[in-house]
Amino acid sequence: MKDYKGGRGVGRGASAPDEASAVREHGAQKSRQTNEVQSYLSHHRKVAQESIQRLRQSPLITLMTWAVIGIALSLPTGFTVILSNFDQLGANWESSAQVSLFLKHEISEADARALAQTLKRHPMVADVAVITREQALADLKKQSDLGDVLGYLDSNPLPHVVVLTPTPASANSRSMASLRQSLENLNEVDRVQLDMLWVERLFAMISVIERGAWTLSLLFGLAVLLVIGNTTRLAIENRREEIVVVKLVGGTNAFVRRPFLYTGLWYGLGGGLVAALLVTVTLFWLSGPIDVLAQSYESGFRLSGLTFGSTLLLLSVSMLLGWLGAWLAVRRHLDAIEPT
Amino acid sequence: MILFDQVSKRYPQGHEALRRVSFHIERGDMVFLTGHSGAGKSTLLKLMMLMERPSQGQITVGGQNLNRIPSRQIPYFRRHVGVVFQNHQLLFDRSVFDNVALPLEIAGVAPREIGRRVRAALDKVGLLRKEKMTPIQLSGGEQQRVGIARAVVNKPPLLLADEPTGNLDPELSSDIMRLFEQFNQVGVTVMIASHDLALIANLRHRVLRLHEGAMYEGSMYEGQLGSKPPVTSLKQPTNRGRSE
Numbered sequence A: 001m002k003d004y005k006g007g008r009g010v011g012r013g014a015s016a017p018d019e020a021s022a023v024r025e026h027g028a029q030k031s032r033q034t035n036e037v038q039s040y041l042s043h044h045r046k047v048a049q050e051s052i053q054r055l056r057q058s059p060l061i062t063l064m065t066w067a068v069i070g071i072a073l074s075l076p077t078g079f080t081v082i083l084s085n086f087d088q089l090g091a092n093w094e095s096s097a098q099v100s101l102f103l104k105h106e107i108s109e110a111d112a113r114a115l116a117q118t119l120k121r122h123p124m125v126a127d128v129a130v131i132t133r134e135q136a137l138a139d140l141k142k143q144s145d146l147g148d149v150l151g152y153l154d155s156n157p158l159p160h161v162v163v164l165t166p167t168p169a170s171a172n173s174r175s176m177a178s179l180r181q182s183l184e185n186l187n188e189v190d191r192v193q194l195d196m197l198w199v200e201r202l203f204a205m206i207s208v209i210e211r212g213a214w215t216l217s218l219l220f221g222l223a224v225l226l227v228i229g230n231t232t233r234l235a236i237e238n239r240r241e242e243i244v245v246v247k248l249v250g251g252t253n254a255f256v257r258r259p260f261l262y263t264g265l266w267y268g269l270g271g272g273l274v275a276a277l278l279v280t281v282t283l284f285w286l287s288g289p290i291d292v293l294a295q296s297y298e299s300g301f302r303l304s305g306l307t308f309g310s311t312l313l314l315l316s317v318s319m320l321l322g323w324l325g326a327w328l329a330v331r332r333h334l335d336a337i338e339p340t
Numbered sequence B: 001m002i003l004f005d006q007v008s009k010r011y012p013q014g015h016e017a018l019r020r021v022s023f024h025i026e027r028g029d030m031v032f033l034t035g036h037s038g039a040g041k042s043t044l045l046k047l048m049m050l051m052e053r054p055s056q057g058q059i060t061v062g063g064q065n066l067n068r069i070p071s072r073q074i075p076y077f078r079r080h081v082g083v084v085f086q087n088h089q090l091l092f093d094r095s096v097f098d099n100v101a102l103p104l105e106i107a108g109v110a111p112r113e114i115g116r117r118v119r120a121a122l123d124k125v126g127l128l129r130k131e132k133m134t135p136i137q138l139s140g141g142e143q144q145r146v147g148i149a150r151a152v153v154n155k156p157p158l159l160l161a162d163e164p165t166g167n168l169d170p171e172l173s174s175d176i177m178r179l180f181e182q183f184n185q186v187g188v189t190v191m192i193a194s195h196d197l198a199l200i201a202n203l204r205h206r207v208l209r210l211h212e213g214a215m216y217e218g219s220m221y222e223g224q225l226g227s228k229p230p231v232t233s234l235k236q237p238t239n240r241g242r243s244e
């Protein structure tokens, strides 16, 4: 009988003086390694199946856990879907953006029209219009009560204005900012004004909502961790005896943890599916009235639901949360169970 | 195989369960450990499989100093020690087969190999036909034999048993003991804690006696407790070995 120093190697002594047996030993080791990998994988498969079996043995608890996780995840998921719809809407609204160039006073109308011609060739510009100072004054007189006052002016204080409509592709805040910069550098231009204020306000609001959604996601993610952690803790309590026996006959902590981690994974997967279902059903329910609304605005907007990619992301995140929740519980409660 | 050198164990709130215990068991020996209830028999076995750590002294098992085994290595060490527990520690929600297969599964033995070895072990304890039953459906003696099959299925070089005949009738008890002798005959070192003095006397193996945590050596049929001086040092050789 060999001494069993160093953990795993009882009787695996490498006492092979001749080369032939050394080679034999090497070959044996190799096949032993593939065997070990195989049995490791088959063990994982077995544990995964057994943990599903266990979930089926207590269907009520399983379904309730899935429901709780699903509801918790559906809120941030729903928010994210709604926000991505906002983005789509926002893109429509941005195309209504305009840029007004207030030219310097000394610039003549001819120069203004020449500038407009030049700008029309700019790749980010879709359309150009010139509003002469006379036109502007007339508009102002018409629109406001200042008409009388303005009549007393002996000269027109207004400059010529060139109004640009950006191409749809460049109708976003970043391109607009760079366009504005280059326009401000023009000699003829006194001041540049982006008529995007309301769009920008909308976006500011959306980013507030976005942050709120992130906070919600974090909080609900935490809630999922707690739910799964608690469920796992109870499962560990129920299987305390088994854990003790497994440890007594040489089970490592990793071996003991494995079924609980798989269970967490399945809880996460089920919860994710419930969340996807809840969000899809809710969006379907909302899509009718939203279509009516969109038609009344003569907008082609359609509410878009969970895409395949985002469903996959949702499921990955929920499985990760399930695994992590189980891992945290296992770390806290399971490694502490030692046979006495 | 087993070497205790001045080993003491004091439980956190309790008194000293073992006091300066020293002894040596050769490879291939079969030894009984006896003593009154609370003498420290279970404690001694627990120390040997690292369920407890000694407060003092050195324990060497299979050439390995147990004090030097870090916690995370304990599982690997335990795979080389077969243990039969006082309360058999079987899993009642699994079949007999699965109970016996557990150590092999843990050690990562291939499934086909597991089937072969589990049946061999069950055959050895005469339970081959009951592999599909759960332990609840078995009698006390049969449960104990499942525990033995599980302890030997890994072919450990050392087999420890804590009261393996605890509540069995005399006939069953001697059956179980014969089983242990069979394992011993194929080279397994066996140590059995038991207070069944009559049974031990019949079997005529080396006997270690614990009394209030101190160790005395002597076979039961040689005399009463305390007739020998306590074995406290390895310097006094005790090469009694097997008495046959």
Ligand SMILES: Nc1ncnc2c1ncn2[C@@H]1O[C@H](COP(=O)(O)OP(=O)(O)OP(=O)(O)O)[C@@H](O)[C@H]1O
Binding pocket: A340, B011, B012, B013, B014, B015, B016, B017, B035, B036, B037, B038, B039, B040, B041, B042, B043, B044, B195
């Ligand atoms: N976990 C523990 N904590 C505190 N004291 C303990 C613990 N385990 C055992 N003891 C004490 O150590 C002493 C020896 O106990 P041990 O279980 O080793 O006795 P034993 O010889 O196996 O007895 P029995 O024949 O009844 O099983 C006893 O006095 C017991 O109260």
Ligand SMILES: [Mg+2]
Binding pocket: B041, B042, B043, B086, B162
């Ligand atoms: Mg005991």
